[in-house]
Amino acid sequence: MKQPELNEVKRSAGFSLEDVNIEGFSPMPTPAEIKTTAPLTEAAAANVAKGRTAVKNILDGQDDRLIVITGPCSIHDPKAALDYAERLLSISDHISETIFPIMRVYFEKPRTVAGWKGFINDPHMDNSFNMAEGMLEARKLLLKINEMGLAVGTEALDPFSPQYLGELISWYAIGARTTESQTHREMASGLSAPVGFKNGTDGLLATSINAIKASLHSHYFLGIYENGQSSIIKTKGNAYSHLVLRGGGGRPNFDTVSIMLAEKELEKAGLEKRIIVDCSHGNSMKNPALQPFVLKDCITQIVNGNTSICGVMLESNIHEGNQPIPEDLSQLKYGVSVTDACIDWETTEHALRQAHRKLLDKKLND
Ligand SMILES: O=C[C@H](O)[C@H](O)COP(=O)(O)O
């Protein structure tokens, strides 16, 4: 029997069956096109290679430094991001014997309900959603920060983004809201840098432990290739997946007992005891002023012999606090977060220098 033409089938249905809730499609440059416009440079490539090696060695226990991922909750102003990078770089040499600094450069924000979803999604913060520009400018900023000599950490949220930006990232987080998502576990299994899975927003560890296990495996899933072609991707599995404790469910989980319980859970699951503590979010009950205390507590645990805490994360900006995104964008305050409240640079520098001194004392006395 002759098959009816596709359009005939659609007409006979009397109404459209697809794209019912879609208002439009706009073309997006392919990863290859964006990379041609903002190509990888030798200096950036060398820095990423160095960054990833340092992170892997620290996670393996071959390098006794502490990973410190510090930077704004979200990037909205590339100029301020470079200003922050310069400040972090200016203390990097001083603390480098005990701390490996990674700048937190978060372009994609997972929202609890709704809100601005980050620089790639809406770079002008005016609902114009120029993602082609957002992606290109994000890549240019990552190139610059790497060329300056700072390693970069980011959240892997949109499964397409790593094809555009992945070669410039030394450390990834999968966020609390997506740790249970199969899509994100599959993506993590193929990412080229170590990946930290946050515990869920409920504070429970099972989700992130399952996520680490899943990401160690090889997976087949759908994605895009560099040329934009929809593809079946086969991954190898990510041997450097690890746990990030961020608190949740109304309580922190950075204290000695919580860390010991997390170590036990990792051991029970047959996983390496590698933990990064996010000093913000549920661990500071979203009060940025508490972040230095969380950091101090982690440093004390390390000084007292803990070996599972491999790193910490700070939400830090040039100036403290946060601000709503104003309708008149000229009213935006420079260097202040437009998402979660951050500690300011002076507080960050003081906390990092203090952490360095304590870690150095331990090293000299060991
Ligand atoms: O770190 C950022 C926020 O905690 C996360 O994106 C959730 O933000 P929201 O609860 O303001 O949506």
Ligand SMILES: C=C(OP(=O)(O)O)C(=O)O
């Ligand atoms: C969203 C973030 O964290 P979490 O997933 O822990 O809420 C973040 O670090 O920006």
